Amino acid sequence: MGLDFTVVPKFMDVILLGALWTIAITIAAATLSFFGGIMFAVIALYAPLPVRLPFRFFAWLFMGTPLLLQLFLIYFGLVQIGIDLPAFVAGVIGLGLHFAVYNSELIQASILAVDKGQTEAARTLGLSRMQALRKVVIPQAVRDVVPPIGNNMIALLKDSALVSVIGVSELTLSAQLAIGRTYRPFEFYVVAAVFYYIINLCMEAGLRRIERRTQASR
Amino acid sequence: MTDQKPFVDIRNAQKSYGSLEVLKDISLQVQRGQIVAIIGPSGSGKSTLLRAINDLDPLTGGEVWLEDMQINRKLPHRQYEAHINQVRQDIGMVFQHFNLFPHLSVRGNITLAPRLLKHLSEAEANALAEEQLEKVGMLDRIDYFPSRLSGGQKQRVAIARALAMKPKVMLFDEATSALDPELVDEVNQVMKKLAEEHMTMIIVTHEMGFAESVCDRVLFMDQGVVVEEGPPEVIFRDPQNERTRNFLRKHLEGSNR
Ligand SMILES: Nc1ncnc2c1ncn2[C@@H]1O[C@H](COP(=O)(O)OP(=O)(O)OP(=O)(O)O)[C@@H](O)[C@H]1O
Ligand SMILES: [Mg+2]
Numbered sequence: 001m002g003l004d005f006t007v008v009p010k011f012m013d014v015i016l017l018g019a020l021w022t023i024a025i026t027i028a029a030a031t032l033s034f035f036g037g038i039m040f041a042v043i044a045l046y047a048p049l050p051v052r053l054p055f056r057f058f059a060w061l062f063m064g065t066p067l068l069l070q071l072f073l074i075y076f077g078l079v080q081i082g083i084d085l086p087a088f089v090a091g092v093i094g095l096g097l098h099f100a101v102y103n104s105e106l107i108q109a110s111i112l113a114v115d116k117g118q119t120e121a122a123r124t125l126g127l128s129r130m131q132a133l134r135k136v137v138i139p140q141a142v143r144d145v146v147p148p149i150g151n152n153m154i155a156l157l158k159d160s161a162l163v164s165v166i167g168v169s170e171l172t173l174s175a176q177l178a179i180g181r182t183y184r185p186f187e188f189y190v191v192a193a194v195f196y197y198i199i200n201l202c203m204e205a206g207l208r209r210i211e212r213r214t215q216a217s218r
Numbered sequence: 219m220t221d222q223k224p225f226v227d228i229r230n231a232q233k234s235y236g237s238l239e240v241l242k243d244i245s246l247q248v249q250r251g252q253i254v255a256i257i258g259p260s261g262s263g264k265s266t267l268l269r270a271i272n273d274l275d276p277l278t279g280g281e282v283w284l285e286d287m288q289i290n291r292k293l294p295h296r297q298y299e300a301h302i303n304q305v306r307q308d309i310g311m312v313f314q315h316f317n318l319f320p321h322l323s324v325r326g327n328i329t330l331a332p333r334l335l336k337h338l339s340e341a342e343a344n345a346l347a348e349e350q351l352e353k354v355g356m357l358d359r360i361d362y363f364p365s366r367l368s369g370g371q372k373q374r375v376a377i378a379r380a381l382a383m384k385p386k387v388m389l390f391d392e393a394t395s396a397l398d399p400e401l402v403d404e405v406n407q408v409m410k411k412l413a414e415e416h417m418t419m420i421i422v423t424h425e426m427g428f429a430e431s432v433c434d435r436v437l438f439m440d441q442g443v444v445v446e447e448g449p450p451e452v453i454f455r456d457p458q459n460e461r462t463r464n465f466l467r468k469h470l471e472g473s474n475r
Pocket of ligand 2: 362
């Protein structure tokens with residue numbers, strides 16, 4: 001049985017819908033991972049010890065265990081303690097927190113690399129520690145860390161395929177659905193790959209724009 | 219003048235890093251509108267003294283007063299933070315390396331603190347920025363980012379940023395030391411202008427000529443003590459102390475080379 005791509009158009013609506021879900025989950029999780037990453041970085045660097053220690057454990061949990069396991073835990077495990085999340089929400093939280101921890105590592109290093117004179121200048125003007133961090137240090141730290149965070153976000157897009165296992169009908173699951181009906185795995189996996197590639201290209205273009213914008217202030 | 223109550227009053231300042239005594243019981247009174255220069259060899263504690271005034275480097279002993287308020291008073295942590303943030307609004311500081319905020323435009327650098335701390339509207343803050351930039355001759359660069367300015371221009375913006383908080387006193391820590399020689403004068407001119415407007419200033423400097431022409435009083439510091447102080451014509455023309463003479467002679471040789 002040879003390849004036959006003529007079956008693809010019939011399932012294009014399913015695939016397109018899946019692609020939209022993938023985009024939605026990626027944007028939502030990326031946003032969570034970005035702001036979560038900043039928050040985690042601040043906690044890791046500045047929170048008092050009783051907050052910092054449990055937090056380190058939590059960070060280790062997210063970095064040291066498979067994302068797949070984390071998704072199972074959030075979607076299936078939390079139900080047992082009365083937290084019944086919709087699959088999409090569980091997926092966003094799992095992906096978002098997982099990458100937030102990675103982003104936090106980058107942002108921490110970047111915060112520490114901001115010249116001490118910046119904080120001094122801000123404090124000298126009368127800004128509080130928190131204001132200096134928010135208005136002076138973090139914007140610079142984030143600006144410096146846009147390219148590596150961008151790489152994390154592309155990894156996030158690819159890992160978003162994992163949420164298919166908890167039943168979010170994103171691109172990969174949609175392809176599997178079409179395959180179940182047609183028994184044409186090669187064709188539909190290739191189509192899905194093409195869609196991932198297109199989304200990936202769009203993300204990279206977006207990141208380059210952000211990088212150019214942030215470069216202006218150097 | 220001398221019987222007046224001091225505006226800035228440093229009483230028996232002491233500072234140690236571990237067993238290293240950096241300031242050994244230094245007192246300094248500055249009257250309102252007075253301009254004091256602090257000179258001395260590297261490591262003598264000039265920056266430490268200056269930075270003690272706004273508590274960037276807290277003293278280990280002694281008191282710092284601004285008008286009727288003790289700056290480094292003992293307070294519980296939270297209260298102290300609120301107090302010191304308030305006090306710092308009244309004390310402008312200019313650094314050797316400018317420390318402009320690179321992610322903000324010139325306008326953003328100047329308006330950040332007034333907007334945040336004095337809750338100025340955007341229009342008010344813009345007017346303030348324009349006023350201060352006009353004063354330092356940088357109005358035409360208001361929408362530039364710091365990376366596109368020369369060192370002298372950066373320092374003038376840094377001065378405008380400090381002035382925008384309407385400080386009662388200005389501290390300068392070697393404001394021209396990092397500049398190419400041909401850019402020093404534009405910053406000195408701005409500082410002279412402030413002097414003419416009777417801004418109270420404490421200036422750490424290696425530029426004896428500038429100190430002599432602008433300052434009312436000069437302190438020579440060495441190894442954490444004030445070795446000699448007096449009017450510039452005495453310190454520079456007829457220093458009484460051997461260490462002062464040595465320092466000035468060496469400095470002169472250095473700058474003639
Ligand atoms: N954080 C610190 N820890 C330990 N020692 C310090 C610290 N900061 C300053 N010192 C020491 O305190 C002394 C005085 O330093 P300070 O910076 O006040 O000197 P300075 O007169 O400003 O010198 P320069 O002309 O080089 O700027 C120096 O011996 C310096 O090594
Ligand atoms: Mg110094």
